[in-house]
Amino acid sequence: MINLFLIFLIIGAGITSQTRANEIKYDKERGKYLFNISGCKNCHTQKKDGNKLPAGGVRIKTPFGIFYGSNITPDKEFGIGDWRDMDFLNALKKGISPTGNHYFPVFPYNSYTQLTNRDILDIKSYIFSLPPVAIKNIKHELKFPKLMRKATYFWKLLFFKERDFEYVNQKSPNWNRGAYLVRAVAHCGECHSPRNIFGGIKNYKSLSGNMTGLHNLSAPNITPDIATGIGKWTKSEFIDFLQSGMLPNGDFTGGKMAEVIDNFSVLKRKDTKAITDYILSLKPRKGNIGG
Numbered sequence: 001m002i003n004l005f006l007i008f009l010i011i012g013a014g015i016t017s018q019t020r021a022n023e024i025k026y027d028k029e030r031g032k033y034l035f036n037i038s039g040c041k042n043c044h045t046q047k048k049d050g051n052k053l054p055a056g057g058v059r060i061k062t063p064f065g066i067f068y069g070s071n072i073t074p075d076k077e078f079g080i081g082d083w084r085d086m087d088f089l090n091a092l093k094k095g096i097s098p099t100g101n102h103y104f105p106v107f108p109y110n111s112y113t114q115l116t117n118r119d120i121l122d123i124k125s126y127i128f129s130l131p132p133v134a135i136k137n138i139k140h141e142l143k144f145p146k147l148m149r150k151a152t153y154f155w156k157l158l159f160f161k162e163r164d165f166e167y168v169n170q171k172s173p174n175w176n177r178g179a180y181l182v183r184a185v186a187h188c189g190e191c192h193s194p195r196n197i198f199g200g201i202k203n204y205k206s207l208s209g210n211m212t213g214l215h216n217l218s219a220p221n222i223t224p225d226i227a228t229g230i231g232k233w234t235k236s237e238f239i240d241f242l243q244s245g246m247l248p249n250g251d252f253t254g255g256k257m258a259e260v261i262d263n264f265s266v267l268k269r270k271d272t273k274a275i276t277d278y279i280l281s282l283k284p285r286k287g288n289i290g291g
C-alpha cells in the first residue's frame with residue numbers, strides 16, 4: 001500500500017515538474033511578434049481613445065451582420081483572465097469557448113487552427129503579460145444571434161476542419177515558413193479567397209480575390225495571374241509592398257490592407273522573404289477582381 005502511495009507521489013512530482021518546465025518555455029517576446037503579425041489587434045484593439053490593449057470593441061462588418069471583437073485582456077471578469085492554456089488552445093484551434101459554445105468564424109480560427117501549440121501559447125503568454133482592462137463585451141448585431149450561434153455548429157461541420165499546418169518536405173524551409181505565415185498566421189485567405197453564400201472559403205480558388213469578405217471589403221486576386229492577379233509584379237516590388245504598402249504604380253494600399261502592412265512593420269526580413277517567395281510560387285488563378 002505504502003509502495004503504491006510512493007509511486008503515485010513520484011508520478012505526481014514528475015507531472016508537476018513537467019508542467020513547470022513547459023511554463024518556463026513560453027516566450028512572451030515571440031508571442032508579441034506573432035500577436036502583431038497575426039492581426040489580433042486589428043479586431044481586438046479599439047484604437048479610439050488611444051487604447052493600445054486588446055480590450056475589444058472593434059466593429060467588424062460582414063454580410064451576416066456586425067460583430068464586435070471581444071475583450072481578450074487578462075481581466076478575470078470581462079476578459080479571459082481565468083483561462084487555462086487548454087481553453088486558449090481550444091479557442092484558436094477548434095473555435096470552441098470554455099463553456100462549449102462555437103465561435104463565429106469571423107474570428108479567423110479556420111486559419112489559426114494551423115498554428116502550432118507553441119506559437120498559440122506564446123501568444124497567450126504575451127497577452128497575459130498585459131494589464132487587464134475591465135470593459136464589457138459589446139453584443140454582436142445579428143438578426144438571430146442565438147440561432148446563428150447554434151447554426152455555427154453545422155457551419156463548422158461543413159466548412160471547418162481542425163488541422164495542423166502541413167509541412168511539405170519537397171519544398172524548402174523558406175517556402176514552408178512562407179506558407180505557414182500566409183495560411184495560418186497572417187490569414188491572407190480570410191480576406192483574399194472567395195467565399196460561397198454561406199461564408200465558407202472556396203479552397204480551390206484560394207487567394208484569387210473576394211468581392212465581399214471580412215469587413216464587407218473586396219480584396220483583389222493575389223495569385224500570380226498575369227491578367228487578373230499580381231503576375232506582373234517583380235519580387236522586389238512585392239517586398240516593397242509588404243514593407244511599405246506601395247503598389248508598383250506608386251499608389252499606396254488603403255483600408256484594411258494598410259492595417260496588415262502596419263502590422264508588418266515589425267516583420268523580420270527572412271519572414272518578408274518567405275511570404276514573398278511563397279506567394280510568387282503559387283499557381284496563377286483567374287479571379288474577377290483585378291490586382
Ligand code: HEC
Nearest residue numbers: 038039040043067068069070072091097103104106107108
Ligand atoms: C477578423 C477579426 C479577428 C481577428 C483577426 C482575431 N479575432 Fe479573436 N475574435 C473575433 C471575434 C469577432 C470574436 C468573437 C467571436 C464570437 O462571439 O463567436 C473573437 C473571439 C476571440 C476569443 C474568445 C474570447 C471570449 O471571451 O470567449 C479569443 C481568445 C480570441 N478571439 C483571440 C484572438 C487572437 C489571439 C487573435 C490573433 C491570433 C485573434 N483573436 C484574431 C475577431 C477576431
Ligand code: HEC
Nearest residue numbers: 186187188191217218219220222253254256257260290291
Ligand atoms: C483584413 C483583410 C485582409 C488581409 C488579412 C489581407 N489583405 Fe491584402 N488586401 C485587402 C484589401 C481590402 C485590399 C485592397 C486594398 C485597397 O483597395 O487599397 C488588399 C490588397 C492587397 C494587395 C494589393 C493587390 C493589388 O493588386 O492592388 C496585395 C499584394 C495583398 N493585399 C497581399 C496580401 C497578403 C500577402 C496578405 C497576407 C500576408 C494579405 N494581403 C492579407 C485585405 C486583406
